[in-house]
Amino acid sequence: MTQSMVTSAIPFALGKADSVDARLDTFRPQLFGNESAIREAMRGRHIHFMSITVVRGEIGEPTHLVFEMSGDGEPDAVIATVAAGLEGPIREIFDTAGIASHKPLRDLLTARRVRTGQGLFATPGLDFCGTPDMTVERIEAEYALARDLRDFFDRSAVQGSPLHVFQQAKAFVAALPQHVALMTPEPLKRIADKDSERFSLGFVACLAGRGLVKFFWPVLLLFGALVLLTTYGAWHAAGTAVGLLALAVGLIVVAVALIAVLAAVYFGLRGLEETNTPFDTTLDPKVMDAISDGENVTKDTQQNHLAGISVMQAGWLRGLTLRIAFWVIAQLATHRFRPGFLGEISTIHYARWVLLPKTNKLLFFSNFGGSWESYLEDFITKAASGLTGVWSNTVGFPRTENLFFKGATDGDRFKRWARRQQQPSRFWYSAYPHLTTARIRVNAAIRQGIGTVSTEDEAVSWLGLFGSKVRPDTLIETFEVQTLLYGGLSKHPYAECLMLRLPEARRAAREWLAQVEPLVSCGDEPPRDKVLILALSSHGLERLGLPQDIHEQFPTAFRAGMGSPGRANLLADTGDDHARKWLWGGPSNEIDGVLLVYAADPATLAHEVAARTTELQVAGGALVHRVTPTPLPTGSAQAQQDTGRSARQLVREPFGFADGISQPIIKGTRRWMRQSDAIHAVEPGEFLLGYPDGRGYFPPSPRVPARMDPGNVLPLAEPTHRRGALIPSFANSSANSERDLGRNGSFLVVRQLAQDVEAFNGFVEEAAALYADHPAVPKLLDPALLPEWIGAKMVGRWKDGSSLVRFPHQPASYHGAPQRNPDNEFLFGAEDPVGERCPLGAHIRRSNPRDSLAPGSAQELGIVNRHRILRVGRGFEAEGANDPEVSQPGLLFMCLNADIERQFEFIQQTWAVAWQFHGLENEVDPITGRGGKLGRLTIPSPNGPLHLTKTKDWVRTRGGAYLFMPSRSALRFLARLPE
Structure with a gap:
């Protein structure tokens, strides 16, 4: 459904302004207090936010009663909804302001609606919505669903796998008539994959070209007409050659003239910036009290409202640069930012800038989550250039440079300036004051999961939304990753490496794997007594019966094998090092896998190796070779790696040198949390499939059709580029989505x-x-x-x-x-x-x-x-x-x-x-x-x-x-x- 932000401005006499403010104050209890008559009148009317603000005029300017409305539907429908719900209260305000009009309220608000646009002659303005495509009805329904599910988990202790727990929760929802409609997924806006419009030089040049045409088209049109007339006259008077020469000269003149216009704009702007006088006075405590009285209006309110009125600097140039700033921000919002995000800021519900017609007043309205201080700090640290680009055109703003720079980066002075522009939020309505944008997104993800979750990893992600938030794609699923990734297993100093050949019969090979799989250790907290690690070769995957089309998605080097002629050349495994002379892994003694057994003591190691070897041989497999590593000394280098404590004795390789010292530190692991060193810290995707690498891309990973995973064991396949933590992966999944065989795996x-x-x-x-x-x-x-x-x-x-x-x-x-x-x-x-x-x-x-x-x-x-x-x-x-x-x-x-x-x-x-x-x-x-x-x-x-x-x-x-x-x-x- 379309979402609209509407501003209507009705003029009245300046002398009535204080009386109108006082009258607006009387409605506050009806907006958020126990006497919530206005709130009840607005409920169910598809209005997200609404405010009424008095904008006092300067000498020769009218004072305005400004209505800011955000709702579902087209602008006329939003106005009609407000008029139907608030006819009585608004008429009372009109009477106080002396606004005598016998027109229906709907017609009056429509007639006085301020229409903004990005065109050169349109009223400058900019709208932003933080929850696109989210209607009031949907937001409230998904909140009720999430609340009931939380109550369900509070009351019930459901046992079983994550997918089983999810299925029980889904059955609970299906039994509630008020939530049946929510069983059907509704799309959520995701980050668009716009690699073609990333900030390459070509993209910047394209934007610049479009900007020139948009703002200087009258100049281009005038010069173009003169060039055509000159060319036409010369061609008729002296022939084709002279006409072409005139065209070339004309184009050069146009280019020079356009450069001159741009230079005049730039140097004019720099001159205005250098002569601008910033205001740095503090706010009157009484005014601050009035503003503060409208913030955090109740203990249950998680939102705030900001109404700012700034005075534009005089001159046509500031009008032009304001339009340029609005256009740049709009382009970024369209082509660069994630839906619902302004850069990295995600707390805004609805916001609007508008230049009030026939005045020098630039209005800013924002409905946001959190406190005023946190909101301003977000802008100062994450979007200062955008604020500066707009408000640098107003009187008293901190000193700027080249329109977009400095200014708001001076955080303390910017906040003092912002407070001076701010008006008390006397009349402000919110349909869901208890919700932040983050909570709205999480509730939407909970609802989306009810209709789409089908795999164990999706169930884990969905369950994590309760009391948490969307799991970032960089956060390692520790419980899925084999323990070997997390360190040298120094607490298990005894080890054995078994090189295996699987049974030739596929069923026997799978049965053996099913027997061993529960014993394989995963996670960063290994068992105290023993750890088992299992890795399979390309030939081993074939023995298990992995279909050829999936097997071919594995990397070429892995499928070829270390002992192949091509890899031998790369690794310099020639002469005495050739694979033909190897004890295992060569063409005559190929292996299907390696089973690593680590133990805390020799007896446990011997018992575990004997048991696993017997199981393999009984199944029809064989032990090709075994290597027994030297037991680690107490306080080894691996212990130092794992714990960060001083080692009493280093692990030394046979030449006598300390070993295992320099290691990369994988972001997201415990070691990284203790030692996030910039030299050695690397992204998890450099070692684990299914996570972003250092360039933000997911490593290639073999994918499996959904029909091959009827038990929904495998996770969903990720996109190729970093998704970001806007919504979980299941939000846009379906029953036919491909599964990721490689995620949380690595190559050994x-x-x-x-x-x-x-x-x-x-x-x-x-x-x-x-x-x-x-x-x-x-x-x-x-x-x-x-x-x-x-x-x-x-x-x-x-x-x-x-x-x-x-x-x-x-x-x-x-x-x-x-x-x-x-x-x-x-x-x-x-x-x-x-x-x-x-x-x-x-x-x-x-x-x-x-x-x-x-x-x-x-x-x-x-x-x-x-x-x-x-x-x-x-x-x-x-x-x-x-x-x-x-x-x-x-x-x-x-x-x-x-x-x-x-x-x-x-x-x-x-x-x-x-x-x-x-x-x-x-x-x-x-x-x-x-x-x-x-x-x-x-x-x-x-x-x-x-x-x-x-x-x-x-x-x-x-x-x-x-x-x-x-x-x-x-x-x-x-x-x-x-x-």
Whole structure:
């Protein structure tokens, strides 16, 4: 239904103004008090808000009785409704004002209606509605529904799944005759997807062009006519050539003239701004008392009304700039802002600016939620340029610059100015004074959910609306995400990694998954005794019977697998690292999944591994390989990660260096709440499917037709771009909406890396002896530390975890200093731009360059964070002294990421094994890279570089796989795939 904002202004004598104000005051008890005669007369008449304000005229101007009305329907219908409901009271006001008219009230209000528009010759004005398409009837009905549902939950303790609880609530609603009509969903306005009209340069140019035409069309028309007449005359007098020349000259003249007009407007505006005198006086306490008396009129009122009267500055230029400001705000509201929002402000019900005809009075009426102070603070912090653009054209406004700048940003002076313009709200009606716009939207979402919710995640979202609000799309559904995302599980120091092959029969594979699925740990509070994590390979999904069209929606890298020839080239898995030589994950020993078992003690681990292995074998599956990580020491680095407390003993990888220090911090997790570091904080969509990434987009995620999910287990598929928390996802869903198989899932990369510790230690010892007298070796360095210094230059950190950037000459724990948390808040580019402390080619600088590639650039940090991975691996000991394939210790490298190619593979290919990373020449990562004949590291120093040559491949790949770590709901869906 159409919603209209109507202003009618009826003139009367100035001498009657005080009497009219006093008369208006007498009606207040009938508007909100116990004697609510006017309120009862207006009920059910489709009027949202109404006010009557006296606007006193200057000398030679009439005084006006101004009616502000917001209602459902066309303007004439709104006026007719008000006239029918308030004929008696308004006639009493007319008698007090001396307004003698025998016309019906409806005709009088219609005749005196102020029609505003954006045209050059229209009365300037601007309307805003915060609840578009929401009628009074709908708002009140949805409020009653939400209230009854809250009473239902207060009285009932419904047990069961979220979807079962929702279904019980829905049955309760269906049994109430007054709510039956609300069982049918009614559309809600969402954020329009207007990528084509975002603030690109093209969009700004288009707006500017439209603005020029709108405001200067008389000038353009005049010059255009002159050009055509000149061209026509020249063509007749001297022929075509001269006519074309005249046309070209004419167009140039028009362009120059238009530029001159624009320049005159701009410099005229700047001159007015420089000579403007702001008023900064305080308000008379008696006037303030009268204004305050009309605010927060009852304890149940959640709304307020503002009536402001400003005086326009003199001159035609201010009239033009007012129109320009209104037009700009209208364009933003149409093309940029979400429906019902003015920028980020969402508390306004209805608001209107209008220039009262034949006066210099600019009127502003607003019906808003919350206090006056909160309302003004919202505008000052979120929409100051809009306020400034309009009110900079009025007398006494704080000093402005270029129409839209400064002004309202001076918050204290702006609020004092706003109070001076404000009139007491003597006669103000609200149809639903107990509701804010936020509550109206939530009530609408509750009603919408009754007719549309069909899945478990939708039920969770719907239930969250009671006592809460719409769940932001950035808020992680913790209970759905496997626990591995939330930390290194330091309280479960014992672990086993089982590489599985599922039963060949699909039904048997699904039955096994159905048996294991309830045991998989989700959430950020793991069980005390054990944690199980399950991830599936592409081949494993095929074994479970995932349809081909859905399987093909998974990323190419995942479907190809780590052991494929194409991925081998990207990762430099060639020669002795080729997948053909792997212990698992290669073409001859492919796996379908990985089951990670973590336990608090060895007995629990042994029992759990035995039970899960037996279940798999009984079902017809097999154990391809297993890796037993080294138990974590007490007070490990992972404990430090998880708790933020100092670690008593660090976790060290086989070469002896502290591990697990630098990790991204996912926004929305507990760690982020404790440590929201700007360097390491990343959006959840960089690691979880179904959430916005750093650019506001949702990562691609496989989708399932609704018919394949009859149990409504999977969540609804999200749009590709950030939706915002205007309404929940179920608001525009239907029974046929696609489901998201990937949401709350991540991709797990697993690589079994063997480390040649003996060769590495021998190399650093030999290099220390060889380069002891090299000019690049710092004189302050303890000679006993030289082998560790060589190794630290290769890694980028000392063995105790302290960085070379902050500790270039000795580790933080030197001389037995107390154990401290390894430093991690440094910036390579800002603190060590040329690599004299941490070499440009060192392992940690390649793995996470931070701002190294563009020192001091926040944008570069954002780009690098797009390639971060969440490392969750553990080291392992040598497994068999007589078998060279397993006789070396190493690292069970594991990481989580939302995009294997952009994150894990990018780091490996573009940074680790790139020969010319950071401008270097013929170097690769000295620790994990595939050096071969390129084995070298440049160590810069003020005295010249030291070139470490003949570095070897200390790390070998002995197995690997790309796996999908599903959400709890996705695991349930996969276990119940139809035949």
